Amino acid sequence: MDGVPTPLRCFSERHPAEMFADDGVDSVTSVEQRAVLRCLFVHFLLHSTLLREQHYQYLKKGLRHLSDAYECLDASRPWLCFWILHSLELLEEPIPTAVASDVCQFLARCQSPTGGFAGGPGQHAHLAPTYAAVNALCIIGTEEAYNVINREKLLDFLWSVKQPDGSFVMHVGGEVDVRSAYCAASVASLTNILTPKLFEDTTNWILSCQNWEGGLSGVPGLEAHGGYTFCGTAALVILGKEHMLDLKALLRWVVSRQMRFEGGFQGRCNKLVDGCYSFWQAGLLPLLHRALFKEGESELSRQRWMFEQQALQEYILLCCQNPAGGLLDKPGKSRDFYHTCYCLSGLSIAQHFGNMDLHHEMILGKEENRLVRLQGLTTYHGVAPTHPVYNICPEKVSQALQHFHRLPVPYENKPPGASADERLSDPAAASGSADHQS
Numbered sequence: 127m128d129g130v131p132t133p134l135r136c137f138s139e140r141h142p143a144e145m146f147a148d149d150g151v152d153s154v155t156s157v158e159q160r161a162v163l164r165c166l167f168v169h170f171l172l173h174s175t176l177l178r179e180q181h182y183q184y185l186k187k188g189l190r191h192l193s194d195a196y197e198c199l200d201a202s203r204p205w206l207c208f209w210i211l212h213s214l215e216l217l218e219e220p221i222p223t224a225v226a227s228d229v230c231q232f233l234a235r236c237q238s239p240t241g242g243f244a245g246g247p248g249q250h251a252h253l254a255p256t257y258a259a260v261n262a263l264c265i266i267g268t269e270e271a272y273n274v275i276n277r278e279k280l281l282d283f284l285w286s287v288k289q290p291d292g293s294f295v296m297h298v299g300g301e302v303d304v305r306s307a308y309c310a311a312s313v314a315s316l317t318n319i320l321t322p323k324l325f326e327d328t329t330n331w332i333l334s335c336q337n338w339e340g341g342l343s344g345v346p347g348l349e350a351h352g353g354y355t356f357c358g359t360a361a362l363v364i365l366g367k368e369h370m371l372d373l374k375a376l377l378r379w380v381v382s383r384q385m386r387f388e389g390g391f392q393g394r395c396n397k398l399v400d401g402c403y404s405f406w407q408a409g410l411l412p413l414l415h416r417a418l419f420k421e422g423e424s425e426l427s428r429q430r431w432m433f434e435q436q437a438l439q440e441y442i443l444l445c446c447q448n449p450a451g452g453l454l455d456k457p458g459k460s461r462d463f464y465h466t467c468y469c470l471s472g473l474s475i476a477q478h479f480g481n482m483d484l485h486h487e488m489i490l491g492k493e494e495n496r497l498v499r500l501q502g503l504t505t506y507h508g509v510a511p512t513h514p515v516y517n518i519c520p521e522k523v524s525q526a527l528q529h530f531h532r533l534p535v536p537y538e539n540k541p542p543g544a545s546a547d548e549r550l551s552d553p554a555a556a557s558g559s560a561d562h563q564s
């Protein structure tokens with residue numbers, strides 16, 4: 127920040143030229159772009175600031191009470207915990223001790239007797255809520271929270287969903303896709319149960335999801351997609367194998383997903399803008415920056431990621447905020463906790479470059495728009511509020527790694543017939559690469 131207010135990109139003379147040319151015939155894209163345009167102007171005049179207090183009230187209420195609209199997410203309840211807790215930590219709002227303890231007890235009831243976490247008490251274990259539950263518990267970061275996780279059983283569960291080709295199914299008898307590899311690698315690395323044997327052939331399977339577009343698809347041979355691309359790339363970062371991707375092709379694909387008019391990201395080629403891709407797509411840029419740096423790329427900026435950070439902040443702050451709190455997909459859509467979490471996570475990426483050694487901020491507009499409030503230079507360590515691999519606060523990642531690395535990797539519960547080699551495999555070799563960010 128140099129103290130000079132940044133001129134808004136969306137009010138430049140060139141901006142209207144970025145609109146989709148619909149030749150006078152309405153299309154979904156042109157109708158939506160006009161809604162975005164209205165939002166850019168109206169919201170700029172009304173409130174171009176981060177509505178911190180409104181978001182906080184919305185999130186706080188969600189921890190204790192959900193409307194009927196959330197009934198369809200009955201099988202995603204640990205996700206609701208994660209989305210709300212992570213949004214609160216991004217806003218630097220402390221979680222009351224009693225609430226944290228209640229969340230721990232609730233997630234304990236979601237833990238399956240066969241290991242892993244289910245979408246709700248009494249349901250079957252599934253990798254997605256397992257990821258969400260472990261992340262939520264690491265955000266809470268207390269002994270009580272860490273002790274909820276039964277690591278031996280979690281390892282059993284991961285083995286039960288591992289496939290011979292290196293992929294993972296989301297749950298026993300369920301579908302394979304690259305989300306599962308990320309969820310498995312994320313929880314295994316955070317809780318120190320990651321062994322090379324558990325992820326044997328996983329790297330090759332993930333690499334086979336990168337297609338001719340440059341991004342990754344859910345399974346080999348399908349269309350590249352932002353969520354799957356993030357999952358595959360972040361999983362490879364955890365496994366220390368991201369250099370095996372075609373990094374330049376991936377870079378070309380992801381930067382082309384930022385919409386020239388809207389400023390936000392689309393999830394796939396020719397799709398509409400959506401606030402949640404502010405994290406799934408923009409979150410790839412820190413991972414790519416670091417991967418290309420490790421490959422010796424000399425032209426990398428030391429001040430900014432390789433996307434329009436200001437344009438993304440414009441989209442999030444002007445088009446994705448509900449005036450009553452909460453964030454959303456796009457103008458006209460309802461707010462929800464999922465989009466609140468991923469819009470704020472994307473805002474964090476867009477505002478902060480680098481890590482503790484090399485940190486540079488780019489805050490759009492007023493100082494109050496900064497997600498992390500300065501509390502005096504002595505307490506500010508120049509750390510971005512979210513870790514681009516796990517999407518929880520970097521300090522919480524370090525704290526969890528420190529805690530679980532004091533505990534031995536459980537060897538006993540390997541699949542039937544596990545060999546002595548497997549029991550002796552060195553987990554540290556495979557898990558050491560994730561405790562830092564670009």
Ligand SMILES: [Zn+2]
Nearest residue numbers: 400401402455
């Ligand atoms: Zn979305």
